[in-house]
Amino acid sequence: MTYYNLGIRRETSADIATRWLPEVSRRLPDGCDGGLVFSFGVNDTTIEQSQCRVFFDNSVKNANQILTVAKGLFPVLMVSPPPIADQEQNIRTAELSQQFTEVCRQLYIPYLDVFRPLQASRVWMDEVAAYDGAHPSSSGYSQMAELVQSWQAWQSWFT
Template sequence: MTSQPLKEIKICFLGESLVNGTGDPECLGWAGRICQDAFSKGFDITYYNLGVRRETSHELRKRWLQEVSYRLPQQYNGRLVFSFGANDTTIENGKTRVSLQDSITNLRDILTIAKDLYPVLVVSAPPIDDEGQNQRISDLSQEFASVCNQLNVPYLNVFPELIESDIWMEEVKKYDGAHPRAAGYQVFAEIVQNWQGWLNWFDG
């Protein structure tokens, strides 16, 4: 009896340091963990982590298409996962690095192109150890949800669950105020890998 061939899926994860997995001594982050989980279930995952530390949605909007096009030519079963926004909400020189309206516009511009080329998922930015910034991240996440709903792109807001996670919040606080360690990223990963939007990619 021969085993069934693995379903080949190539996935690019795009965003900032929290996509990159900064702080994880296992160098997996949440994105690596959900791909590891899918691989263990019989899927042949090619995993491209395109997270860039300190990047805002302005820079991401400029680079994503070229980087994805190199890795996911149209003949491949390519998919995209975007997760960004925390850096947009950081205060520098008395104002956020990117205004709320510009963040919304950047997401809309990215998704309008991306959804016509590949299956796309969007995951919100998680909370950090800063009450003021968390309110801005939460507000941005709600706006991003609205954009994704309008464009019919599946969206997962991880913020409410992670801000209630003792593991996530304690690791973020003890490490650098913005990033967790391995256990925190595992909590994040479990939320995503049990999300129907992600599971739909592997159904059947």
């Protein structure tokens, strides 16, 4: 198995909407057996110039567009955006995550909520706060990986 992490810091769903398909197409050409896992949203909820970088309606439209096209090409999973150290932003992110849940439900795409369990995790939250406010160190990422690894939708890809 080969995997590619195509995340770029500070990118929003609008940024991802413009670049995901060309990048995936280069890595998974026609006839290639593959699957796509998406996770975005925290950067959309960041406040800049007194407003969210991407309005919720646009975030939802971006997610719907990305996931609709993606599921026509490969099996698709989506993981919620994780919490960060900013509690005000976490309120916005939790709300956006709920909207992503509905998008995925309508598209029959499995959606994993990592937001709530990671927000309840002292390891995740302490490491995020100690580093840059958004990213944990290895123990925090291990907790996220355990959530994904124990997810039935993820496991079904490997049976």
